[in-house]
Amino acid sequence: MKISIVQLNPIIGDIANNAQKIREKAELAVKKGAKLLITPELSLCGYPPRDLLLQQSFIDDMGYQLQQLAQEIPPEIHVLVGTVTFNTLAHEQGKKPLYNSVALINNGKIHQIYHKRLLPTYDVFEEDRYFSAGNEVNFFTLDGVKIGITICEDLWNDEQFWGKKSYAVNPIQDLVNEGVDLIVNLSASPYIVGKQKLREELLKHIVTKYQIPIIYVNQVGGNDDLIFDGFSCGLNKKGDVIARCFPYEEDLIYLNLDQNNRDLSSNYIHNLFDREEEEMYQALVLGVKDYAQKCGFSKAILGLSGGIDSALVATIAVSALGKDNVFGVLMPSPYSSDHSIIDAENLVKNLGIKSEIIPIQEGMNSFDLMLNPLFKNTEFGIAEENLQSRIRGTLLMAIANKFGYLLLSTGNKSEMAVGYCTLYGDMNGGLAVIGDVPKTKVFNICKWLNKNGEIIPNNILIKPPSAELKPNQKDEDSLPPYDILDDILERYINQHQSVDNIEKSGHNLKLIKKVIKLVDRAEFKRKQAPPVLKMTDRAFGTGWKMPIAYKNR
Structure with a gap:
């Protein structure tokens, strides 16, 4: 079975044109003989839509465009589309009114809707502001192959890999228990320096642990302060990266799933960067x-x-x-x-x-x-x-x-x-x-x-x-040399180290206190700066939520 992954650069809110891109890629994939096309998380509206999700017309438009897309894609292909759906039981459950969802469409119909199960609330993520968490194990069968569906964060709760458990459930383990042959992950994972290596280490750990191949599809492009690097990829049962999209640009690549041994192969691969x-x-x-x-x-x-x-x-x-x-x-x-x-x-x-x-x-x-x-x-x-x-x-x-x-x-x-x-x-x-x-x-x-x-x-x-x-x-009349300053700032801002720990690393206590005072003041x-392009896991942007008026300890 030939599977296509499309790495899209959506414009947030431009739902009709985002749908048109998916339609065009589906037509190209059919010409190559693909049976399944996988798009990124929230590919229909773009990620993150933020408070646009509070506008009912925005959600309604997604529903309309999804129906249109289902009718217009070639009938030979199934497409997984990232979208938003209503939680019709939200009022009686006391939950949020929306789901972060994936729709399986084919031959004029929306066959199934799957919901994101793990909702991140750290750094730039505020998904519990808008969404309810799904509680069902997500999978479907295509040509005899059982395919498990996960959405971004659903992938990131392996207790063995992290040494801790951040959520009560592990969607990957649940899919393994259901006996899936392939796991796909639809993501909109923002860039930080070196993150692709971490992603692939996690993917390799999961694949080798469960002996199930994985396809990871990431959004690409800049949206406000966030940059999405793409680097969508596929790993076979051995944990080898056998396919990887271009970084920082849209891409459409193909993988083959051997239906006998249930493993992936491909020759579409782009190298990681040699230099940071x-x-x-x-x-x-x-x-x-x-x-x-x-x-x-x-x-x-x-x-x-x-x-x-x-x-x-x-x-x-x-x-x-x-x-x-x-x-x-x-x-x-x-x-x-x-x-x-x-x-x-x-x-x-x-x-x-x-x-x-x-x-x-x-x-x-x-x-x-x-x-x-x-x-x-x-x-x-x-x-x-x-x-x-x-x-x-x-x-x-x-x-x-x-x-x-x-x-x-x-x-x-x-x-x-x-x-x-x-x-x-x-x-x-x-x-x-x-x-x-x-x-x-x-x-x-x-x-x-x-x-x-x-x-x-x-x-x-x-x-x-x-x-x-x-x-x-x-x-340097006002500041310490930048190599010293940057190390103190890295430890205080990014690593959340205490004054004592920073001092133990070899820095002068008086200088540490001066730098921290400057940061806080x-x-x-x-708060009045322009949007800051996010490069690290602790940028002065969406994920930075410090008070202005407070007493320094």
């Missing part, structure tokens, strides 16, 4: 590309300081949108060094983008004049430094508004973590591209970009980082 830097860079490119296109932007603008952060964001933007669609603005102040302007101009030349130089001295003078009655007899300080950033932010927003550009903010995770950024200044923008990329990794990615020739001017890579808001300023800034 390439994996992260390509994810960021996809995030920018889809955020811009799905929000209706074709061009982007950003400020170019001559520093490494704006250099990386500009390079990502060019890869995502094309050099003719990226506009860089240099806004030197009296404190900007000559080499910073030269470095920014060299970057513009290397990337081939359009640019403009707008000195901000005049704006600074105007603000000094207006504020002089209040600020006279005071020392130059943070307020005056931040005014420079806010002048730049205002200029960028004005240009973005005038010409319909998407403004990309260029701050990295290290800066956002400790508040080394200016609200209504360099934090302005529609998307924080590298807001989940620590400074040390920014350097690593830029060095990787230069592996085959200079893209990022070399001087940007070797000069000490500086905001250049006062004479001879360096980041900067929460009000992060």
